[in-house]
Amino acid sequence: MIATEDWTPADKLTLEPSAMTVVKSIKGCYALTAGPGAGKTEMLAQRADFLLRTQTCRYPKRILAISFKTDASGNLRDRVIRRCGHELATRFDSFTFHAFAKKIIDRFRPILIGLDALDSDYKIGEARVHRKQITFSDLVPFAISILESSDMVRNIIKNTYTDVFLDEFQDCTNLQYKLIQLAFLGTNARIVSVGDSKQRIMGWAGALEGIFKTYADDFSATPLRLYLNFRSKPRLLRLQNEIIRVLEPESVMPEGSLDGEEGKILIECFTDAQAEAVFIAGQIQNWLEVEHIPAYEIAILISKQIDLYAHCLMDELNRLNIPFRNEQQLQxxxxxxxxxxxxxxxxxxxxxxxxxxxxxxxxxxxxxxxxxxxxxxxxxxxxxxxxxxxxxxxxxxxxxxxxxxxxxxxxxxxxxxxxxxxxxxxxxxxxxxxxxxxxxxxxxxxxxxxxxxxxxxxGDNAIRLLTIHKSKGLEFDSVIMMAIEKEIFFGKERDERCAFFVGASRAKRQLLLTHTNSRSRPNNHSGRWNVNRAPYHEFLNYCRLVQ
Structure with a gap:
């Protein structure tokens, strides 16, 4: 056991003052907002290390972490193991929302009655079958039903977890938030939510607008913000800052943290998609063979519909024998x-x-x-x-x-x-x-x-080709964002601005943006398609401001 005053971050890492406040807190809830590259996941791992090694989370109590993606959940669990070791980490439960809901269902299934009743050997499949099968999307609603029906279950959860981490909280949906409320509202659980409203790009999937304020009001959580970005070079930070000025002015990074000329931003315009593909493939070949950038440190991002927008590029990469992964299929x-x-x-x-x-x-x-x-x-x-x-x-x-x-x-x-x-x-x-x-x-x-x-x-030795949504949470030395055009960023203005911010903030050292004057209709595509293309001037102008 380590005294709370003697605890220091594992691996001698230096944390921002706000991050250290959250990490070493022994009471109350926090709503921590932080931009890309701020080390949100590492901060949660350090807090778990603090809680477990100082016995602030006293045995046999546990810590619950809820993430949105399986890989994020596993990444956090692995970090906690590295920080405090396997023995202490056995008291750290890292789940997705659906995995946490299923744990509740499996343990307290007999509470479900009537049309929701389930046999002990129930399955998860594509359709509901009374007692025998539920769908993946039924998991959270069924867990909510159990919590609503039983004070006993709520008390068991209350007495199990002293601390709760909510990662990527800006993407929380109405049902997911209801699950958290039922399980922990009115308890002594110390809850830390982390996320970035500027990266709220899951509105189409039901992500709640203003979720951080709602949570802070409901749980009396203290709002804090992390400003520093440890990922990107100064020129790229200044680009991100220009977008932040529009999206969330109160989150603008301090000017002193943006000094320096390191980092590279390029904008290229082409007559058509074939010319674009030849240039991009040649640029990647140069990065690999001349600059010796590892393939896994290079990503090509497209707002959506990879197979429609990148077919010329994939042909060109194959011609040059450059290995790549179409993440739309593989991630x-x-x-x-x-x-x-x-x-x-x-x-x-x-x-x-x-x-x-x-x-x-x-x-x-x-x-x-x-x-x-x-x-x-x-x-x-x-x-x-x-x-x-x-x-x-x-x-x-x-x-x-x-x-x-x-x-x-x-x-x-x-x-x-x-x-x-x-x-x-x-x-x-x-x-x-x-x-x-x-x-x-x-x-x-x-x-x-x-x-x-x-x-x-x-993906350890291949160029990554993925949508902006799939790139969330990842980082690369060099990022290419294709098709910065009105015809592909056609959603709500703020949502598309957030998407562009997410894409641009994946780059650590250099960012290349491309657009074309025309794109021929892809073969076998009968849906809506605009051959003539218009550049998305707002997004390109952010880059020109800092070049």
Whole structure:
């Protein structure tokens, strides 16, 4: 145990005064707003370290963290483990909203009655089947129903968690907020919500406007703001600041923090999409071969409809043999816990230097409560050693799929479904495994080395091609934003301005914006399409102001 006054941030990190206030708070709730690159996730990890190592969260009480995406939830959990170790981190529960809701349903299912009643072996599928199956979107409403019906359940949750973290809170929906209210309003739980209203780009999915003020009023939370951005170079910070002046003037970064000429912003206009594609592919080739920027540090962002806007570019990248990942197809698949498990297992067999993969595989197995971890781990470890030895002798990896089938058979579906609430639909789980097989086979048709193919699937050695929405929470050395045009940013003005802000703030060192005078209709696309294009002058002018 460490005395609260003796605690210092793990890894000797320096935190902003407002961040340190939140991290070391022992009472009350906070609404912390912070822009991109402010270290919101790291701040939460440091707070967990403080609460656990000082016993401010006293055993056997727990900490609950709720994120919006599975990968964000896993990232926070991993950071907490690195900060305070496995033993203390066992009292840190990191869930998505849907995973937290399912935990409530599984534990208190008998409270559901009538049309909402569920059998103990209920599944999650595409349609409601009385007692037998609910849909993924039913999870939060069913959990709300349980909390509304039972004081006992609310008391159990109250007595379980002393602290709650709410990440990316600007995207919270009405039902998600109701779940939080029912579980924690009127309790002594210390709640910290973090997010950035300037990155509220999920309005189409029901994200509540003004959620931070609503939460601060309801929970008597103290509002605080982080201003510093530790991600981007000064010229890029000044660009972000110009957008902030319009979106949220009170959040403008202090001028002294923007000094310096580091960072690069370029704007290029082209006659058509083919000329744009040739230039971008050439620029990327230069970054890779001359500037030696790692491929995973380069991203191409498009507001929406990647396949319609980037088909010329993808052809050009293939022509130059530049590996890339179309994240519209792959990001969700590569972030699935089941595919990460399979990648780590295969890497353990076929790569000679993958201790991290073995550690992650072992940690995943340790989460399965109904197995003898020692015997299962030994069985899998012996299999890996045997297959690895065989591969070193033959250099033949053609049986990689048979190896995966061994792992799936050993762990069994009833254990694998615990990796994610959505895997309660065994058909969905099988579909993901099949998609992984098909995608890896597709990559292997272009990349003969299995390890390189796995790295490309995981995005570790490939250019990332993704929508602005998918880029949220990520960062790259060099970012290209294509099609800065009125015809693609056609939503509500503020929503599109927020989207542009999110995209521009992904870049750490350099940002390239492109637009064209015309874009030919893509083949086999019969929907609305504008051939003639108009630049989005507002967004381009932000850049010209700081060039």
């Amino acid at each position: 969700d698949l590569s972030n699935e816990p089941i595919t990460q498990l399979l990648v780590d297992f295969v890497l353990c067999i076929y790569s000679e230097h993958e201790p991290k993969s073995w550690i992650k595989l072992h940690e995943k197995i340790a989460t399965f409560d109904d197995i003898d971890h020692s015997s299962v781990t030994l069985k899998i470890s012996s299999y890996i050693q045997k297959e690895s030895k065989s591969y070193r002798q033959s250099k033949d990896y053609s049986n990689w799929w048979e190896n995966i089938r061994f792992l799936l058979k050993t762990l069994k579906a009833k254990r694998l479904i615990t990796l994610s609430p959505s895997y309660e639909s065994v058909d969905y789980l099988k579909q993901l495994v099949l998609e992984f097989k098909q995608e890896l086979e597709s990559i292997l048709s272009l990349e003969v080395d299995l390890i390189e193919a796995l790295i490309r699937f995981s």
